[in-house]
Amino acid sequence: MNTLCKDYQLTEEIGRGRFGSICRCVNTQTGEVLACKIIHKADLQDSLDKDCLFNEIAILKYLCGHRGIVELRDFHENDECLWLFMELCSGGDLFDKIVEKKKFREKEAAVVMKSLMETIGYCHSKGVAHRDLKPENILFASNSFSNDIRIADFGQAASFNPGEKMSGIVGTPYYVAAEVLQGKDYDEKVDIWSAGVILYVMLSGIPPFNGDTPQQIFEAVLRERLRFPNEPWLTISHSAKDLIRRMLCRDVHRRLSADEVLGHRWIVDNCL
Known part of the structure; x- marks a missing residue:
């Protein structure tokens, strides 16, 4: 958690996902603006939800490098939360x-x-x-x-x-x-x-x-x-x-x- 606080500064919420909120954040080392998915583990209803989440992480890592796929830049986890730091797509959906x-x-x-x-x-x-x-x-x-x-x-x-x-x-x-x-x-x-x-x-x-x-x-x-x-x-x-x-x-x-x-x-x- 200390590394997370040192490396990233979370700002405003910009959306809601299936498992939690999505916030804008800044990488304090590079100045890059990213999107951060914040997932509270208590909100994961069952093992299927957990499988779905970790499946997404594994597949994004596997498919990385193609410009048409949102890029997962970093990932942090502790006992309470997961943080997925992703490329910010500022044009909406x-x-x-x-x-x-x-x-x-x-x-x-x-x-x-x-x-x-x-x-x-x-x-x-x-x-x-x-x-x-x-x-x-x-x-x-x-x-x-x-x-x-x-x-x-x-x-x-x-x-x-x-x-x-x-x-x-x-x-x-x-x-x-x-x-x-x-x-x-x-x-x-x-x-x-x-x-x-x-x-x-x-x-x-x-x-x-x-x-x-x-x-x-x-x-x-x-x-x-x-x-x-x-x-x-x-x-x-x-x-x-x-x-x-x-x-x-x-x-x-x-x-x-x-x-x-x-x-x-x-x-x-x-x-x-």
Whole structure:
């Protein structure tokens, strides 16, 4: 604890996470401004919460070095608390941007999707599936809108070997892939489904599958056909809708991979 107090000065709270608060802090040795996740161990409800937290730390260390993944700079622990010192992303998250903009222009959405798929493709090549992609977990490194995004919150992530299946119902209702909700074993393409939902929301301002409760959302994902109502989809390109259909394809074998999303005409044409 003494080392922590000497090396870091915590300032204001800037957010709340699943397990605790997130504060701005300064490394007193370098002057660098960071974000610090503070987790009180008493707030961890069970061993699954602890596993989720330490899983995130292990995976962030394993994936370090890729610019699209939020960087874990330091980690401290005592009997009461855990402190995760992370790269500060001052531009907020994609959820905030969607609320602010209502709808993205196609070129804007393509820039975000290209950066997201490059990072997810890297994760998949390293044998890691995120399993909880959503706008709140996609951060902007700075206040200027750009492709400089970071993926955060790897607590639900899982490691896999090529061709290996995963199991377990994880994720956030609007963004969970159909095969996860069906209780089937699944592969890393669950991340492509989640990214397809994100793209749909960015372009339209509404989710593709809706409901008032998590159960209703799950039922919509499992039963409803993907629709593109005239408002607002009439003015959105056929190419964008084609990409979304291929990302939200219930047949996992026909669903695109991250590399195939990057090679789709809509991404290529809008990111020239």
